[in-house]
Amino acid sequence: MGSLFDFDAVRHRFAVMGNPVSHSLSPRIHQAFARQSNIQIEYTAIQVDPGGFTQAVGNFFSQGGKGLNITVPFKHEAVKVANCLTDRASQAGAVNTLIWKSDQHIIGDNTDGQGLVVDIQKNIGVSIDSKRILIIGAGGAVHGIFFPLVEQHPAHIHVANRTVSRAESLVQKFSGKLLDTTTSFSSLENIPCTDPFDIIINGTSSSLQHKSLALPAQIIKPDVSLCYDLMYASQPTDFLLWAAENHCGMARDGLGMLVEQAAESFYQWLGIRPKTGPILADLERTLHAANDQ
Ligand SMILES: NC(=O)c1ccc[n+]([C@@H]2O[C@H](COP(=O)([O-])OP(=O)(O)OC[C@H]3O[C@@H](n4cnc5c(N)ncnc54)[C@H](OP(=O)(O)O)[C@@H]3O)[C@@H](O)[C@H]2O)c1
The missing domain is CATH 3.40.50.720 (NAD(P)-binding Rossmann-like Domain)
Known part of the structure; x- marks a missing residue:
């Protein structure tokens, strides 16, 4: 496992794709998981135009991306992008997590x-x-x-x-x-x-x-x-x-559900099960502070 100070370490690339997506808390949650696990990741929010989803996923993985979260309105389209589905994704008929194994092997999962x-x-x-x-x-x-x-x-x-x-x-x-x-x-x-x-x-x-x-x-x-x-x-x-x-x-x-589904995606991508309590408490504090202003 790399250290935070190992600047040559390979950064794993992840993102959430949706439309709109700028409000997404996923980058903040996954960066917190990575810091806690002492690994470096890049996690961005990518807004995708309607009709451009398949191309955007292809571009992301061809540029070294290792995993994607998928949010509204692309969870159903993501089923077709995956080469195989986990049981829970197939039962849901929707994918919120794509896991890159190779160009011919992209797994669609649903952690919601x-x-x-x-x-x-x-x-x-x-x-x-x-x-x-x-x-x-x-x-x-x-x-x-x-x-x-x-x-x-x-x-x-x-x-x-x-x-x-x-x-x-x-x-x-x-x-x-x-x-x-x-x-x-x-x-x-x-x-x-x-x-x-x-x-x-x-x-x-x-x-x-x-x-x-x-x-x-x-x-x-x-x-x-x-x-x-x-x-x-x-x-x-x-x-x-x-x-x-x-x-x-x-x-x-559903804030706790959001954090827990993210933790399961993180585990599916990296094999590390992060602690969810600290980031959930942090997000609750931030949301309540926004409420008090
Ligand atoms: N916390 C999390 O991690 C998480 C994850 C996923 C989703 N969510 C939340 O779950 C909610 C549903 O998302 P979704 O993706 O399932 O949406 P969706 O597929 O568009 O389904 C919307 C559902 O809401 C019903 N509905 C919409 N407006 C209504 C109204 N005014 N009165 C009564 N029923 C109404 C629809 O009924 P009809 O069938 O009659 O149209 C349908 O059952 C959203 O609030 C979303 O933010 C949270």
Whole structure:
């Protein structure tokens, strides 16, 4: 392993590609992992024009790049760029991590689901085993988290989506791989309220639009339910404000998921599992400072 002061050491090149991407925290997270691991990396944010993604990936790897993170709107296109997919990427139908092995061997992975599971179980300290989970939304992110949640053996997962047909096709897609979990789906208006949920995950982009989801308060178990918004922001999202007003047990945003999915990408590229606590605490401090200004 190289030292920070070994200036001749080969710098591993990584980047995140998306559009927009200038706001991305990934360069900061990966540089922190590299410093902690005593290795030198270059990690940049590359904004890619629509239609230019395949070319941009080809250029990056032909110039010595070793790995890419992929974000909105290219996670589906990245599936076609990879020569082979990990099981979790294939199940998600989306790739957030490309791993260069050779020009003929570029692996597509999806670390989003593992990021969420580690954040919920390790950082927040809530076990998923035997729990009743409500997932709101049925878009790309929910496809990525669904099976990693199932692997933790929850008792039940209900998927509710604005467009109910998308919730139905998501549940059907995974119907043969449910292990011991039962599933159901509905529109947002018809979420069953008779048996409240232990874990409620907002996987919609409603918080980005500052739109309220008009959810019934009865879905929360007072003082127990973990309400988790996949989105992170300097201020609590509308969903998390609603959860707190309705006396949830804990309300958390997706910053921990972001850091944990990055840690899994770092491990897949370099074989080093970084400590996530210090950078997560640092990002939380920065975001709260922005909130206080
Ligand atoms: N923390 C992390 O590391 C991380 C990683 C990935 C994603 N995310 C976050 O996850 C969220 C979803 O991302 P995505 O990639 O899955 O997006 P997406 O594929 O575009 O899916 C959007 C979802 O939101 C629903 N939706 C959009 N606007 C809505 C509204 N006003 N009311 C109700 N439902 C609405 C859509 O419902 P319809 O099907 O009816 O259109 C769909 O289910 C985003 O906030 C993103 O930032 C976080």
